[in-house]
Amino acid sequence: MVLRHHRSLTSLVVASCLLLPLSSCANSSLRETLTKAFAADPKLTESAASSSTAATVATSPSPVESTAQLPEDFPAAVRYPGAQLIAVVSGESASPNPPPSTSEVVTRWITSDGGDRVLSFYRKAFQADGWQILNQPEAGTTDGTITARRTDLKVSINVQSGASSANERPAQGNGTTPPATELVIRYSRNPSQSELITGEPAKSNSGLSKLAPFSNTTGLGAAGDSESTQVQTGVGEVSFTDLNKTPAELRQYVEDVARLGILTPALTHRLKQNQAKGGPLFEPNKTITRREYARWLVAANNRLHSDRPTQQIRLGLATSQPAFRDVPKSDPDFPAIQGLAEAGIIPSSLSGDPTAVNFRPNAPLTRESLLLWKVPMDIRQALPHANIDTVKQTWGFQDAAKIDPKALRAVLADHQNGDLSNIRRVFGYTMLFQPKKAMTRAEAAATLWYFGFQGEGQSAQDAAKQ
Numbered sequence: 293m294v295l296r297h298h299r300s301l302t303s304l305v306v307a308s309c310l311l312l313p314l315s316s317c318a319n320s321s322l323r324e325t326l327t328k329a330f331a332a333d334p335k336l337t338e339s340a341a342s343s344s345t346a347a348t349v350a351t352s353p354s355p356v357e358s359t360a361q362l363p364e365d366f367p368a369a370v371r372y373p374g375a376q377l378i379a380v381v382s383g384e385s386a387s388p389n390p391p392p393s394t395s396e397v398v399t400r401w402i403t404s405d406g407g408d409r410v411l412s413f414y415r416k417a418f419q420a421d422g423w424q425i426l427n428q429p430e431a432g433t434t435d436g437t438i439t440a441r442r443t444d445l446k447v448s449i450n451v452q453s454g455a456s457s458a459n460e461r462p463a464q465g466n467g468t469t470p471p472a473t474e475l476v477i478r479y480s481r482n483p484s485q486s487e488l489i490t491g492e493p494a495k496s497n498s499g500l501s502k503l504a505p506f507s508n509t510t511g512l513g514a515a516g517d518s519e520s521t522q523v524q525t526g527v528g529e530v531s532f533t534d535l536n537k538t539p540a541e542l543r544q545y546v547e548d549v550a551r552l553g554i555l556t557p558a559l560t561h562r563l564k565q566n567q568a569k570g571g572p573l574f575e576p577n578k579t580i581t582r583r584e585y586a587r588w589l590v591a592a593n594n595r596l597h598s599d600r601p602t603q604q605i606r607l608g609l610a611t612s613q614p615a616f617r618d619v620p621k622s623d624p625d626f627p628a629i630q631g632l633a634e635a636g637i638i639p640s641s642l643s644g645d646p647t648a649v650n651f652r653p654n655a656p657l658t659r660e661s662l663l664l665w666k667v668p669m670d671i672r673q674a675l676p677h678a679n680i681d682t683v684k685q686t687w688g689f690q691d692a693a694k695i696d697p698k699a700l701r702a703v704l705a706d707h708q709n710g711d712l713s714n715i716r717r718v719f720g721y722t723m724l725f726q727p728k729k730a731m732t733r734a735e736a737a738a739t740l741w742y743f744g745f746q747g748e749g750q751s752a753q754d755a756a757k758q
Contacts, residue, residue, distance in 0.1 A: 363397055367479060369421060370447050372410060375401040375475060401475040407434035407453035410473055414438050414449055419607045422554060422594035424587065425627045428610055442591075443553040450476040532557070532574035538734045539576075541720065545738035546576065551756040554591035555737060556584065576734035583625045583653035585662065585736050586638070590628040592740040593669055596750045603672075607631040615640040616651035625653065638665055639698065660699035660727035662739060666714055667702040671745045675701035676708075687715075688723050695727040709746060714739045 362377055378400040403410065411429060418425050418440045429436025439448045452474045532555075538546050549555060557572030590605045597603035608630025610621055615633035619626055629651055633640040639648040668675060678700040683692040686707045695703060703725070706713045715725070718735045742751045 362399070365481070366397075366399070367445060367447065369417065370414070370449065370477060370479065372401060372403055372405075372413065372475060374405070375403040378402055378474075396478055396480040399477045401477065402472050403475065405473060407436075407451045407473050408432060410451050410475065411436065411438060414440075415609075419631075420594060420601055420604055421598060422591035424591070424624070425607055426624060430611055431609065443556070444481055446480050448478040450478075452476075532572060534573050534575065537576055538574075542576075542718070542734045542738045545717070545741040545752075546574075546734050548752040548756060549592065549737045549740050550574075552592065552595045552752055554588055554595060554740070556587070558733065574733065576737075577732050579656045579730045580733045580736045581654050582651065582657045582661070583629065584733075585657045585665070585731070586632055586653075587625050587628045588736065588740060589665060589669070590631055592752070593743060596743050596752065596755050598755075605631050605635055605637070605669075608634060615642050616649065618650045619653055623653070629653065632665070637668055656730035657736065658728050659725065659731060660696050660703070662731055662736065663702040663706055663714060664696075664699045666739050667706050670709060670714075670743055670749070671705055675705050677701065678704035687725070689725045691724055691726065695725060699727065712742055712744065712747070712749070717741065 361380065363380060381398040381400070411433065412431075415425070415428065415431075415438065417423075418438075421442075423440040423442045426439040426441060428438040434453045435451055437448060437450045439446070441447070532550065535543065535546065535550070546555075555574065558575035558578055590607070594604045607627035608615075609627075612621075612630055612634070614620055614626070615630055619629050623629070629638075632638045633642050636643045638651075639645040640651075641648060680692045680695075680700070683689060683695065683700055683704055686704060689695075689703075692700075703715070706715055711717075715722075718738045740752065743749050
């Protein structure tokens with residue numbers, strides 16, 4: 293015990309003797325010698341610094357052109373509430389003058405909400421505002437991509453739960469980092485005409501390009517004195533170069549509906565020729581297909597009732613069992629057609645019609661089919677009972693016997709809407725209904741100008757002012 297105490301005392305005395313010269317002779321050679329002896333190895337210090345630098349580089353994000361400033365043309369309708377903007381990524385096209393169809397902007401966001409909640413929000417938002425959902429993950433999933441389009445705006449939202457790095461997540465008050473969900477929102481305006489119709493992205497090797505700022509203004513050419521009419525909608529600009537070919541009686545209706553941003557260009561065998569003329573063609577006097585009108589009908593109804601979700605048509609989900617054999621889930625117009633069938637607007641097996649197993653989406657839309665679909669969305673109640681004699685007495689149609697029995701009720705109900713009826717607005721005064729005659733695109737668009745019954749409704753003209 294005494295020996296240990298003696299050794300400790302001896303060590304203390306030696307240490308004191310060494311420190312005293314250092315404190316009294318700051319520049320002495322002894323101090324320099326001891327300092328060098330106890331200093332860290334320079335080679336080890338350099339090696340550690342290199343390792344630290346390498347680790348920093350390895351964990352840093354890829355060098356991309358990005359800022360946290362939201363682009364001026366970012367579509368407000370797709371912004372997730374409360375999400376934090378992390379980065380905006382854009383790239384220059386390999387081509388010096390890239391076509392508009394290749395323009396795309398990518399934004400990254402972080403939110404503390406779960407992925408399932410985020411996807412559910414976008415499903416409801418797109419359905420309520422008349423978007424066409426091109427693809428979406430199954431309900432209840434927390435990750436996946438939902439893609440939708442509306443007029444000339446296409447949006448793709450990729451949702452990944454917990455995919456972001458910790459240093460990008462907003463910290464809580466206690467300093468901890470909550471679980472986060474990353475949103476990668478891609479959007480492009482003015483896609484190719486083929487993409488608007490099919491929903492498939494145009495193939496291009498030109499990469500990404502920056503977009504010009506977006507304007508919400510509207511401008512229409514004077515009736516009859518212009519080679520083209522430009523219509524700017526709430527989601528993007530649509531230029532139809534041939535609206536001057538619309539019949540004079542229908543032109544104002546078509547222009548008002550076009551302002552809503554729901555009309556898609558015509559897809560014809562002259563696609564390349566049409567694009568060469570400077571813009572997509574509406575082709576107002578061409579026949580409209582059943583799929584096109586179903587698409588427009590849902591979009592117009594939901595747009596005019598944007599402030600009344602209870603009056604909107606819910607789009608069919610990818611998890612739904614297709615109502616028609618010839619409209620599978622992969623069909624770009626499946627959401628609209630399935631939604632109409634599930635709402636009982638169009639005849640299907642769901643509404644108790646065992647013969648309606650096929651929708652015939654690419655067949656011409658007839659007058660009686662249009663009335664059968666549109667009138668229930670006007671009156672918002674059960675169609676009245678009708679027969680041939682009743683229709684003859686009310687409308688005076690000489691060919692009432694040629695009208696399909698299911699459509700007779702819609703034709704009669706349309707008469708009760710007075711001057712706001714679809715028949716009067718589109719066909720004027722006539723004693724022949726010609727129920728099997730194909731509708732033109734301009735005629736179909738004119739029926740969408742007004743939704744309502746006996747003065748209680750909403751017009752496209754009123755909606756465009758909101």
